[in-house]
Amino acid sequence: MNFILRKVVLCLTSTTLLASFYATAAQAPKHEYKPDGYSIVTIETPEDERFHVTGLDSDSNGVIWVATRFGDVWYYKNEQWFKFAQGLHEPTGLLVDSDGSLLVSQKPELTRISDSNNDGVADVYEIVVDDWSFNDNYHEFHFGPVKDKQGNLYGTLNLSHNNPDAFTMGAMGSPGGFRGFAYQVNKEGEFVPYAWGLRSPAGLGTSPDGEVFYTDNQGDWVPTSKMHLLKKDKFYGHPVSLVDVEGYTRESIKQMSLKQLEEMSETPVVWIPHVEVANSPGNPEWDTTEGKFGPFSGQIFIGDQTQSNIFRVMLEEVNGQYQGAVINFMNKFQSGNVRTEFDVNGQLWIGQTARGWGSQGDKPFGLQKVVWDGSTPFELYDIKLTKTGFRISFTDSLSAESVSKENLRAQSWHYHYSSNYGSPKMDLETLPISNVTLLKDGKTLDVVLPLVPGKIIQIDFAGLRDKSGRATSVDKVYYTLNQLLAEAQ
Amino acid sequence: MNRFAFVSTVFFLVFTSNTSANDLDEVLRTKSNDPKVTAQGQKLFEQICASCHAKDLSGATGFNLKDGEWVHGRDPSQILKNVKAGFLSAGMPGFEGVFNELELESIVAYVLSKREGWEELTYKLYQLNSADDKNVTADKLIKSGELSKGLADFSIPEVQHYFIEFEGDFYAPRDLDTQIWLQWGFPHELTVFVNDEQVEKGGSAWFPTWRLERGKQHLKVTYRSGTTKLNQRNLILIGTNLDLTVKLFPLSTKAKGIVEEKKYELKANAEILIQRKRILDLPPSTVSVGYPAKLNYGFNTKTCSVVGVWQGDMLNIGPNIAGRGEDPSLPLGEWLFHSPEQLKHNIEDNQCRYKGYKLEDGNPVFSYQFGQRQYTLTVKARSSSSLDFVYQVQGQEVLKLDLPQVSKVRWEHNDKALDPQNLKGSLLKPTESGRVVLTATLKQS
Secondary structure, three states, rough: OOOOOOHHHHHHHHHHHHHHHHOOOOOOOOOOOOOOOEEEEEEOOOOOOOOEEEEEEEOOOOOOOEEOOOEEEEEEEEOOEEEEOOOOOOOOOOEEOOOOOOOEEEEOOEEEEEEOOOOOOOEEEEOOOOOOOOOOOOOOOOOEEEEEOOOEEEEEEEEEEEOOOOOOOOOOOOOOOOEEEEEEOOOOEEEEEEOOOOOOOOOOEEOOOOOOOEOOOOOOOOOEEEEEEEEOOEEOOHHHHHHHOOOHHHHHHHHHHHHHHHHHHOOOOEEEOOOOOEEEEOOOEOOOOOOOOOOOOOEEEEEEEOOOOEEEEEEEEEEOOOEEEEEEEEEEOOEEEEEEEEOOOOOOOEEEEOOOOOOOOOEEEEEEEEEOOOOOOOEEEEEEOOOOOEEEEOOOOOOOOOHHHHHHHEEEEEEEOOOEOOOOEEEEEEOOOOEEEEEOOOOOOEEEOOOOOEEEEEEEOOOOOOOOOOOOOOEEEEEEEEEEEOOHH | HHHHHHHHHHHHHHHHHHHHHHHHHHHHHHHHOOOOHHHHHHHHHHHHHHHOHHHHHHHOOOOOOOOOOOOOOOOOHHHHHHHHOOEHHHOOOOOOOOEOOHHHHHHHHHHHHHOOOOEEEEEEEEOOOOOOOOOOOHHHHEEEEEEOOOOOOOOOOOOOOEEEEEEEEEEEEOOOOEEEEEOOOOOOOEEEOOOEEEEEEEOOOOOOEOOOEEEEEEEEEHHHHOOOOHOOOOOOOOEOOOOOOEEOOOOEHHHHHHHHHHHOEOOHHHHHOOEEEEEEEOOOOOOEEEOOOOEEEEEEEOOOOEEEEOOOOOEHHHHHHHHOOOOOOEEEEEEEEEEEEEEEEOOOOOEEEEEEEEEEEOOEEEEEOOOOOOEEEEEEEEEEEEEEEEEEEEOOOOOEEOOOOOEEEEEEOOOEOOOOOOOOOEEEEEOOOOOOEEEEEEEOO
């Protein structure tokens, strides 16, 4: 979700830097991209309702549950809408719990909502936790919850903006009270400040293995949007939330060097290139449909509020740490995509809002879904690091004639961590591709190129074709090369 | 009738008619400055007109009556005529015969007293030679005119480098200090003059403000395009209160939609409404509840206290759900009290632990604890002027409450009025079932 402040709220001192940044800024793909076999279906939302879908989940019966920014909870069953709960404070997350009750993250509180008399309408609104400070600042969003395998819940707490009482070192601030934190609610129901240094952490997701990941939006101290594995007691880069960590004061935080802060910071599993892929990503959603949604099973699908698109994340473990790549999947959605959810039928539902932060899609709000008709697309399927480059596989057989060094291009860069609002691509350079080999399966390439850790490697493959002459709808992939394979170091 | 006689007669009729209209205009304008007349007008307006034109005159099914746009004529005599005759085809009845002349005039006087924005607004556009050109001279004037809607239109210029000025009589609220706010204002060269004196720019770089005087004044706003980007020149000028929490009225065309978007009224007409929103004058984490009896209260989940009660309709949540939702919702009625005055437990060194609410016939029953002691609170509207605060305590614990010290409310327990001079630490004995009923009744003014 684009709960970030964009170019209009720039600190004055960085105007010059930003001017040069925008002069060289990358562009989002202008064409419509969409794998063959996939289409967007628009769901009619209730008439006269401001239906900004910012909480989205589905249950085992395929019923879709949504929380709206207006403050209501609805469910969609047999193509009909039913209002379940109302009067909440700008909820931005919803989880259907195993007992059928709902967990909704409204700004001041994580709330469990249930229907005790089974009349189809909620009548019990119980607090789960509210142990953070909420100061009525518009940017103090509360995202989540998600649940790990042990049954612990997790949520994230956005920093504030333009709050005169807040401690700031850039655009966003915290007056204290766990703003910029991820929290856990353990099985005993206790609130645990879990990790800190978050900025606008608009999306949380649990992997099939039960690990929790979150996305954060580009801005001050976040050079481009990113996705992290959430780990206990770790720092994720935005310094102001350190005010709530023992041993720090506002003064001592300001004295810290950039190097100190950077070394303390967790490394994202992927960097998400600004504008080209996303400005304001939502929740990571794993494709657990076992093929019902097509060939991308096990991969992660994330919506972007500004770009009105969906992109994929492909992770692998390198030396015991996650890293991987991002690639655009589909664009031209009607509004800002903030929530993604696979239902039991293998459909990808997309919750949307564009209020306050504009989106490429011109509708103010809505709900759409992506469906697959069973036909085989021709797209990049996966990318894995090798000792000498990357092994890149496709969803359909490649035309051997199109496989050549000349039909591939690569470049690399890194980002500059600072209080500035985003970072340009630093040390951007073209990488020479020394060899490309098509493997026996006909779908996979081994690409040899120089590897330098700490870089984002972009590979362009617009020249590749499948056997029937199709080009891919998306022709760039971005790999976050945190580490090389151990044997290659 | 010969031609001369006909012309003379027409001239006479028009002249006398104009004269009497002008006189009446003056009479009504004078009355609009008389608090006694406007108070009477307000009472009638709220009884009769507010249902269509909104209590704050901002319009609903009927037109906005405080902005600069008068569809059926702006002169006070014309407004009076329209109130008398109505527009039946548009659903507005005539009120001649319903009220006497003085009452009708008081309504018009009240409407005039609430006027906000420009009147007889004009503009002048000068073409400049370059982004650096600051020399605004008469020979560079390329366009001028009147803006009948009373809003500065910054989209008029179709040249790259320019200076534009907007000028006219201006009405700011008489009972509130206000200012002009330029949204995203940092790069813009905007200058404001009130009664020909330049107003010092206040606020911050991105949120600049200029103070207005109360009531009628002459307002001039000038803008030089300079080096600002072409797509950022359609400026958003909004009249606000001094802490910027309430966006009151638009001054520019682009601001109009933004201000209008900040109106979304929730009224408890048929059923009890519950809303968690940011609300002006109430602390964060407050759940507000509105009753069809037109009484409302706010329960704070951090302190487990009642932090406000107001009479009238519930909330305009528009400011909190428009745009980024920066602004607080506005109670639509009149406060009986609000935070820091509150109805709260008098318990030392004990943090409240809020547990949630359950709906009983749509009415929330709030549950909470202080230490190990459990409480519930539910509120019942007895009438449009009386609320019962019903506490359930454990056992026979005497409830110790601090009550708000407000002159408008009489507090009763067990049909006995509580001493208005000694409301802090009131001891309220429960019934055998552990129930304590505290009644707040609005005193008749």
